Amino acid sequence: MNKIKPFSYDEYKYILDSIKDRLFNFRNIHSNKFILLRHDVEFNIFRAHEIAKIEFERNVSSTFFFQVRSPAYNPFSIDNKLLINKIKTYGHDIGLHFYVSNINADDKISLINELRTQKELFEKGLGLKCSIFSFHRPPEWVLKIRDNRICEMINVYGDSFFEFSSSPKKIKYIADSMHKWNYGHPVDNLHYEKIQILLHPDEWSSEGSTEKQLFHDLIEEQKKSFVNTLDNETKHFNKYKKDFQ
Secondary structure (H helix, E strand, O other): OOOOOOOEHHHHHHHHHHHHHHEEOOOOOOOOOEEEEEEEEOOOHHHHHHHHHHHHHOOOOOEEEEOOOOOOOOOOOHHHHHHHHHHHHOOOEEEEEEEOOOOOOOOHHHHHHHHHHHHHHHHHHHOOOOOEEEEEOOOHHHHOOOOOEEOOEEEOOOOOOOOOOOOOOOEEEEEOHHHOOOOOOHHHHOOOOEEEEEEOHHHOEOOOOOHHHHHHHHHHHHHHHHHHHHHHHOOOOHHHHHHHO
16 A cells, blocks of 8 residues: 555555445445445546546446536536546446535525526436435535435435534544545545545546645646637637647
8 A cells, every 4th residue: 555656546446445345325325334435526527537437447336426516617518418427327326516605604595496406407407317416615504404315315414424523423424625634544444334435536646646736737637628629619729729738
């Protein structure tokens, strides 16, 4: 393990091999000892597809959550929609990564209405049924909503899947947020009987990276994508394209 680069695909394969025998789906838990694996996609759908492919090759299925109000990507573009549907063909569940930053604190009515709106956008835009969601950057008042189901969808922060505590006694929460394992590394916490692991595909790459390198790479990948868009959508950009590559 010491020779494996942090946040590389090799490390991810090591994690998968360590947890795969205990993995369950949010929709199908039938054991008192489980690990739930989910991916919130914040910036890069291509990287999500790469993680989904690694899991498929290891006979693992998980749940990928996509935003419909993301300022970083459009899930309904032709290319992104194809990638999302490809992820589904690998056997993974596809859910809504529910953007809540535009909702006033403690306004649960607006929260429910916005959830219905984003669910409708998701289903119409992707042509997929949405039966599960995760909150995007939820403030504390949102995390206090403990319902297992809201708007006929599974809430992965519900009581059965997530323990709202800094010192959980029943369900251990693990995440790679901010390119760190602030709640402990998955492999070091397998003594917990119930675990939910949140990973962000954006954080992972073939070679692995430091936090600064991660941001550099994400920006360069976004730049490359936009350069190609300009080239495809205009007639006069091609003569300048080499200057931006």
